[in-house]
Amino acid sequence: MPTANIAGRDIALNDEGFMTEPTQWTEEIGTFLARQIGIDPLTEEHWKVIRFLRSDFDAQGETATLRRVSTVAGIGTKDLYTLFPGKPARKMAYVSGLPKPKGCV
Amino acid sequence: MKRLLVLGAGTAGTVVVNKLRPRLDPAEWQITIVDQDACHHYQPGYLFIPFGIYRRRDVERPRRDFIPAGVEMVLGRIEEIDPQAQRVTVAGGRHLDYDYLVIATGTHPDPSQTPGYEGAAVGDGIHQFYTLDGAVALYERLKSWEGGRLVVNIMEFPFKCPVAPLEFTFLADWWFRERSRRDKVEIVFATPMSEVFTKPVAARHLTGVLESKEIAVETDFYVERIDADAGALVAYDGRELPYDLLVTVPVNLGAEVVARAGLGDELNHVPVDKGTFLSTQHGNLFAVGDAAALPTSKAGSVAHFSVEVFAENFPRYVEGLEMLERFDGHANCFIESGFGKGLLIDFNYDTEPLPGKYPLPGIGPFSLLQETVTNHWGKMMFRWVYWNLLLRGREIPLPAEMSMYGKER
Secondary structure (H helix, E strand, O other), X not given: OOEEEEOOEEEEEXXXXXXXXXXHOOHHHHHHHHHHOOOOOOOHXXXXXXXXXXXXXXXXXXXXXXXHHHHHOOOOHHHHHHXXXXXXXXXXXXXXXXXXXXXXX | OEEEEEEXXXXXXXXXXXXXXXXXXXXXXXXXXXXXXXXXXXXXXXXXXXXXXXXXXXXEEEHHHHOOOOEEXXXXXXXXXXXXXXXXXXXXXXXXXXXXXXXXOOEEEOHHHOOOOOOHHHOOOEEOOOOHHHHHHHHHHHHXXXXXXXXXXXXXXXXXXXXXXXXXXXXXXXXXXXXXXXXXXXXXXXXXXXXXXXXXXXXXXXXXXXXXXXXXXXXXXXXXXXXXXXXXXXEOOOOEEEOOEEEEEOOEEEOHHHHXXXXXXXXOOEEEOOOXXXXXXXXXXXXXXXXXXXXXXXXXXXXXHHHHHHHHHHHHHOOOOOOOOOOOOOEEEEEEEEOOEEEEEEEOOXXXXXXXXXEEOOOEEEEEOOOEHHHHHHHHHHHHHHHHHHOOOOOOOOOOOOOXXXXXX
16 A cells, blocks of 8 residues: 655555545645645635535545535535536545545446 | 335335235234335336337336235325324325335436426437336337437436446447448447446456447546537536437436435435445434435345345344344346347445356356356346246345355456
8 A cells, every 4th residue: 555755744545646544634635635636726615625525524434426515515516627627526535535436336 | 003114116115015024913014005106117128128129018017916915005196204203195195104114216317407408409319218208219219210429328326227328338239230220320428437337347348348349438428418409418527429319317316205305315315324224314214225325236136135134124123123134235237238148247335346157156157247148148037037036025046145156356
């Protein structure tokens, strides 16, 4: 299992670079990860999404899907594509230190 | 007298009453099952209708034929579920009070979730095969379709029978080749996922099958709307995918009455414990089959295997005893691939579909993740098994729990 030294801490990552220990995450690490994928700076809109993802993961044990973010947090899918361009579901999870959302079979 | 109320007489609900009636003393337990209409559909059969392999009569039977003696069947639309009052209201105002409630109301395609799907401009270019009427209309359309670009797309995950859209592309490839029209048809499979299937080993096998059949794949394609006038799917990232014939899998939602009762998640599926199906909100409420929010396939096999676990647990639970069985997420799907062949996948919450033999290790007769004629016949014979054994809760020699024997890592 690879680790990386981020903000002075050893952080566990999987081979795709996603954090494997969500409890290791801090806002500082989130900012660092966002910069890795070209999102800089993180605006208040970004943080709103990240905070929802973090608290929803604590409650549900799973990373919220785009639809869940739009229905439960009220942040539209179009906006999520603007904030996290390309593959928003993966990018949101990556920055928030969570596993990428499972598309159920 | 204690009252068990089951909502929905589809696969899961019907097997629940068939399994529980013999296990619950008729002197102590009244069992009632409600459905809005009188007709049970063999939903796996919808796939074959557009290609003329099955007809309407092959997939319909009266629901009552599968409800055992000693179970009351109520026909009527479910208007309201009140978990506090422990009462369900059906159309016409009849109240059904319960001590225990099992929600088995399934999940259903909802075109209204996609802008541009409904309305006068849609014309004859947009089809789906997830309802019997839709499958029959597509049969009529395919008969006279001249050719062009056929796009098969998935709007949202999860949806029921997750391999069906792939099977549809395989069968379409076969069907047009049989009619010497394949050179006039371009087939494109578009999915919001990054791969054609969610599990890596199966995705590799299925990608190979798609390539061999010259079916193009468009991944990460999350549809924002249908531009019916232009004849194109428009994705959130701005990509457009033009079609001449669109066969779509609409967004699937659980029953609206579940949402109104405050029992659903963002897709109206009921959050439950994934091992026992007990509601996370109410101690006398379970959800089984597609209606439940479980991290496994929405499929008849899951409904069947999970209800076997539920039926073992429920009589203990109502006695105040611990539920000993835990569902492992076992799913098992034949994948029809055309030309009289099929694949089979067998997996659970923790183990992805792997190659091997099933159900007897090394023998089969079915082969996992390989195209064989035997798998195809397994799929075709399954309709008989469904009507005669599975729905009636009779023993099928396939254990509810997944086994690693016969699988190759």
